Amino acid sequence: MNKQVFIMDHPLIQHKLTFLRDKNTGSKEFRELVGEIAMLMCYEATRDLPLEETTIETPISKTKTKVIAGRKLAFVPILRAGLGMVDGVLRMVPAAKVGHIGLYRDHETLQPVEYYSKLPLDINEREVIVLDPMLATGGSGIDAVTIIKRSNPKSIRFMCIIAAPEGVKAFTAAHPDVELYCAAVDDHLNENGYIVPGLGDAGDRIFGTL
Numbered sequence: 019m020n021k022q023v024f025i026m027d028h029p030l031i032q033h034k035l036t037f038l039r040d041k042n043t044g045s046k047e048f049r050e051l052v053g054e055i056a057m058l059m060c061y062e063a064t065r066d067l068p069l070e071e072t073t074i075e076t077p078i079s080k081t082k083t084k085v086i087a088g089r090k091l092a093f094v095p096i097l098r099a100g101l102g103m104v105d106g107v108l109r110m111v112p113a114a115k116v117g118h119i120g121l122y123r124d125h126e127t128l129q130p131v132e133y134y135s136k137l138p139l140d141i142n143e144r145e146v147i148v149l150d151p152m153l154a155t156g157g158s159g160i161d162a163v164t165i166i167k168r169s170n171p172k173s174i175r176f177m178c179i180i181a182a183p184e185g186v187k188a189f190t191a192a193h194p195d196v197e198l199y200c201a202a203v204d205d206h207l208n209e210n211g212y213i214v215p216g217l218g219d220a221g222d223r224i225f226g227t228l
């Protein structure tokens with residue numbers, strides 16, 4: 019697999035993914051699982067954040083210790099399904115700002131249609147992590163990153179839960195500078211553009227609009 023692609027095969031993530039895929043998992047549990055998986059993936063995707071030394075006093079003595087070195091993050095969920103990942107990542111990085119990009123996939127053409135975009139004003143000073151549970155054809159992820167690049171962020175990473183091989187290929191070709199983090203790369207896309215075996219329609223399962 020391409021060095022730009024990171025598969026997060028931690029046992030806790032893989033365990034939760036099994037219940038996420040199960041068609042008998044209801045919306046409440048599905049939402050909780052998406053949030054938990056996003057939190058665990060964020061832990062891994064921020065592993066290389068630089069640290070700097072600071073001095074504090076414990077109740078016992080002064081000590082030198084570490085904090086994250088002034089790097090500013092922004093999370094950008096792709097509406098709707100990416101919203102399900104926001105709470106989980108904010109639990110890990112509460113000071114991050116949150117932008118939103120609204121895209122839906124036209125059911126006939128499978129082409130993404132943009133309907134909303136609101137990014138933090140200082141996004142050019144931030145490292146961005148884009149959130150969307152599904153990378154299917156890759157069209158939505160590719161367009162979201164193209165939109166964000168116009169605002170010149172310091173860097174962009176893309177975090178999805180399940181990707182199709184077709185989406186990974188298209189995304190890495192379109193944005194070779196953007197690291198892609200996923201919990202699983204599945205088998206293929208079906209004739210309707212759904213990931214097989216996948217988990218169905220992530221947005222519908224999160225928001226109960228099936």
Ligand SMILES: O=P(O)(O)OC[C@H]1O[C@H](OP(=O)(O)OP(=O)(O)O)[C@H](O)[C@@H]1O
Binds near residue numbers: 128
């Ligand atoms: O890689 P692609 O082929 O573009 O497909 C992936 C997109 O499809 C889903 O969104 P959807 O269009 O269902 O919108 P929703 O989140 O509002 O349900 C998913 O959340 C991605 O954004």
Ligand SMILES: O=c1cc[nH]c(=O)[nH]1
Binds near residue numbers: 099152
């Ligand atoms: O399998 C898929 C493909 C696109 N969007 C989804 O929510 N699921």
Ligand SMILES: [Mg+2]
Binds near residue numbers: 220222
């Ligand atoms: Mg959907």
